[in-house]
Amino acid sequence: MKIVISIGGSVLARELQPGNFSAYAEAIKELGKDHTVFIVTGGGKAAREYINVARDLGSDEATCDLIGIELTRLNARLLIVALGDAAYYEPPVNYKEARNASLAGKIVVMGGVTPGQTTDAVSAVLAEYTGADLLINATSIDGVYTSDPKKNKDARKFETMTPHQLIQIVMKTEMVAGANSPLDLLAAKIIERSSIRTIVLNGEDPQNIVDAVNNRNNGTIIENSRKDGQKSRKSGVEKDPCNLGYFSDIGCDN
Numbered sequence: 001m002k003i004v005i006s007i008g009g010s011v012l013a014r015e016l017q018p019g020n021f022s023a024y025a026e027a028i029k030e031l032g033k034d035h036t037v038f039i040v041t042g043g044g045k046a047a048r049e050y051i052n053v054a055r056d057l058g059s060d061e062a063t064c065d066l067i068g069i070e071l072t073r074l075n076a077r078l079l080i081v082a083l084g085d086a087a088y089y090e091p092p093v094n095y096k097e098a099r100n101a102s103l104a105g106k107i108v109v110m111g112g113v114t115p116g117q118t119t120d121a122v123s124a125v126l127a128e129y130t131g132a133d134l135l136i137n138a139t140s141i142d143g144v145y146t147s148d149p150k151k152n153k154d155a156r157k158f159e160t161m162t163p164h165q166l167i168q169i170v171m172k173t174e175m176v177a178g179a180n181s182p183l184d185l186l187a188a189k190i191i192e193r194s195s196i197r198t199i200v201l202n203g204e205d206p207q208n209i210v211d212a213v214n215n216r217n218n219g220t221i222i223e224n225s226r227k228d229g230q231k232s233r234k235s236g237v238e239k240d241p242c243n244l245g246y247f248s249d250i251g252c253d254n
Contacts, residue, residue, distance in 0.1 A: 144182045
């Protein structure tokens, strides 16, 4: 199986500790024995700090993005060091390089690619470009919720959902200042257009990723509910079970 794993900087490098990278390296090497694995690393706290300094100095946002990309690639390099011979020797800087690097039979680790794209979006495009069977987003929450669970105790977690539902959740979340969206809108759109099976899970324990690949998932699975990807139309009198502002064809978890 071909797998793309996006590891958020908030879980990989919340604090710059070698143990975090070592633990992830062991889990990833286990997956690499049986699967083709691509990793996309986020920037984390250090990236935010550099970007904030750049803004205070009067930087434009594109330059801030480039600074953030450099930090994601530094995290990628640290993970490559932790992986040793199991990893391709340097982070690819674009999707074509990443696909070519995988032909060496190594685990490919990369960071950001271009200004305006988060590493969420990079991982989704990479999954699309390489024809991945599974995309995993390892973040600081354990799945996708009806609203931000850190701010709303009544938020309900989806065990499964469609890409269309994901887009609606992301759009709803991104309109609220300071909200924590599980994925960004571009990533959600790419997941929808390519029907990429996606799992959003808590990445603070790297074993959760191994478990998800082995069908022991405790996150949220995002996939089309119908083989043809078509969504049924609901009439205006039907109840919106998740209070999402649209009519779900599979409901939501209680």
